[in-house]
Amino acid sequence: MPYIPNTPEEQQQMLKSLGMSKLAELFADIPDHLQLKRPLDLPEPLAEHQLLRYMGQLAEKNVNLDRCISFLGAGAYDHIVPAVVSHIINRGEFLTAYTPYQAEVSQGVLQSIFEFQTLIANLTNMEAANASMYDGATALAEAALMSCNVTNRRKVAAAANLDPRWLEILQVYLESQNIELINIAYDPVTGLVDLEAVEPKLGAELACMIVSQPSFFGSVDDVDRVAQWIKSYQGLLVMAVDPISLGILKAPGEYGADIVVGDAGCLGNPISFGGPSVGFFAVTGMKLIRRMPGRIVGQTTDRDGNIGYVLTLQAREQHIRREKATSNICTNQALNALTATIYLALLGPQGIKQVAYQCLQKTAYLRRKLEAAGFKLRFNAPVFKEFVIQADWDWEEINQRLLEHGYLGGFPLKLADPNLSDCTLIAVTEARTKAEMDRFVDLLRGWR
Amino acid sequence: MLLLDLSVPGRQGYALPKLDVEETPIEELIPETYLRKSELGLPELTEPEVVRYFTQLSRKNHGVDVGFYPLGSCTMKYNPRVNENIAAMPGFSRIHPRQPENTVQGALQLMYELDRYLAEIAGLAKTSLQPAAGAHGELTGLLIIKAYHEFNGEAEQRREIIIPDSAHGTNPASAQMAGFIAREISSDPRGGVDVEALRAMVGPQTAGLMLTNPNTLGLFDENIETIAKIIHDAGGLLYYDGANANAILGIVRPGDTGFDIVHFNLHKTFSTPHGGGGPGSGPIVVSNKLVDFLPDPIVEYTDGRYHLARPKHSIGPVKAFYGNFGVMVKAYAYIRHLGAEGLRAVSENAVLNANYVLNQLKQDYHLPYDRLCMHEFVLSGKWQKELGVSTLDIAKRLLDYGVHAPTIYFPLIVEEAIMVEPTETESKATLDAFIEAMQNIAEEVRTNPERIKSAPCQTPVKRLDETKAARSPVLTRKL
Incomplete structure (x- = not known):
């Protein structure tokens, strides 16, 4: 047994020291009739060599992004990942550590989390960030719960142009605490939040207004008007953002956001069938900092006055406050947060601006080409790296045809919104080339 | 030194492919007022500098x-490396x-089969792989x-979840x-749930009970069937x-002892790396009567193909997409590599190692519950505390031993608690070295307490001031 060092002789020595002769005696406290009297019904074990072959075959049953050209987004994106990232995160000291409870032997993890907090706070232009959340969607749900706790209000408004899956998750989290979720309709022409659609008397009851920038449809909004609107009612502005977009788009802090969340999976993490990803959570103001969910690392000094890092503000957390904690989260996505930190350090400000700029320019290029090929743009607002096109097609069927040509098409919106059943959501990242896009347009044009 | 301290303007650690489409002036794409004006506040470093910085960290x-x-x-x-590959x-x-x-x-x-394996190990019907960690699994189960x-039609009345005072x-x-x-609910003198107190606590308001078994004292609650009956008779789950499932693989199945919902921590029991605090994975397995309530989606297999489906009365999704898939792959590979026999050996050796260490340490440290333990045990540092040395001091001194x-x-129910879980992947020699370190420390408490109170001294930093960190929080490095 390669992972279990005890030899039969050592087992006997150890049992003898306990006055026992058989391993079964160790389980004497489990009533005999409750013990499993047969082996678990599992497949025969595979030796490592067989295991690699078997798993390789299983992996080959999937069409992976190295074997096709993807225009699929809707919450997960084919961004470029620098090769060096995996080498760093696979260092055993990072990979095989846990939550840094013993700070003196966990400075590597603690300092890297402090870096993550710093870079996320800077990128979002907020004052502070936590150590990470499970993903963008759950970070958003926690932001809504926190807004209610801070404002003592029991209603949350969210723009209906958010990722519909995130809205569902938000609903699950809020419903469990009897908090009402109000969807604010989007304008059918622009795809942007329609504040006119909100009942004016509702404003004063809202804990927060949640906006997504860009929206699920890729559109970019004037968040200033939303910020002014919700602030006029003393509610909080919660923004869900794509961190890549912040290389170009106005930062949430510049809009006066109170809480900013998002998914940082796109920062250097493998797409991995949607997980593990990593959520981030940033706020401004000490009042909000002290109400944040999750782990937070702070700087301090040791006995000799040297700078070091520790988990801090732990009086918010479940292991101390139990049912009065700000959240139940403890294990988060530390290694994915480390990945994002390494990615941001490698790319730097110029690199992130370039990634954002290339997404923007390539998206604009494909959008223009598709429009010229006769496809209707569903919404007319500016877009960042995704957009919606409309055609009298079954887009799921089109995607099957595209696959035969090595293309992964967009996300058929009939799967998310019955009003958009003839639409598909196309994503373009910096990884796409002009030649790939030209051929994509040619294929679609040919089928019209 | 932090990344931003090392930053030199003009450096970059990654070069993107050249932009190959005709550019449109940016203001024609995005209104000028929507554009970023503030600095990004990111460091400028080359790849070798980034590698060295993180390697040093x-x-x-x-x-x-x-x-x-x-x-x-x-x-x-130990986290098997083949699973990373x-x-x-x-x-x-x-x-x-x-x-x-x-x-x-x-x-x-892979997801469907992992669901089946976990259901077999738990002795229950169907799995949701969506929760991202143990706590997330708990929320989902609740x-x-x-x-x-x-x-x-009983949600209004069933508002209470009963939780032992020893719980996480x-x-x-x-x-x-x-x-x-x-x-x-309080614990009895043997460390289990106080059954009489439980009987008095349940009623039409009881929604359910959350229990760890073996519990956080590392003890198997022998009254589990009685406890299950009390809760079920009251209408709870x-x-x-x-x-703590590392103690029970192939030994006892929670479903067979009366549990309706189980969460596993793939990053604990099934060897996936903890990553410095995640990613974890906290799948839940439920009994037949609860399958229809599982999160959306689950994986089903019909007519020779696998597909995603929303259970009839699903609570909805609790996470984007399907859970931490990359973690599931590693846990799946681990189960396929070990098989039934290997998983049983995991628990047998985990429990053997824990009892071996416990038995050697109970002379030097107070053992509040002196009985067989499972995969872990809890000592109390109260004898040492009486001599002026706290459990925190003992913990810090251990760091000096590597x-x-x-x-x-x-x-919380054990004063100055010290909770030890050796796991099955440690050798007797490692356990013996740990035992010796703990014995040395116990001796040091008597002979040289100041040495312990000033520990650690062999670590990259000395003891850190947590009070200062919380009193005046510095949470980011400002530009």
């Missing part, structure tokens, strides 16, 4: 690869969650309990998040916190 960190890590309730076992295969790491189902049959098959009572802090925090009232300290001050 890693050297200041203890991990299972570095040395013994007996952190109780966390199962810090497997999870990194493009067929797993480079697939998009919204691809058509016919292009991800391998991934869905939402299912709520949905079940709602379905039976996540249990009451999760109950609160799910909209329940957490009621604490039993939730199994699987943080050992990560056990979990301390938990469970």
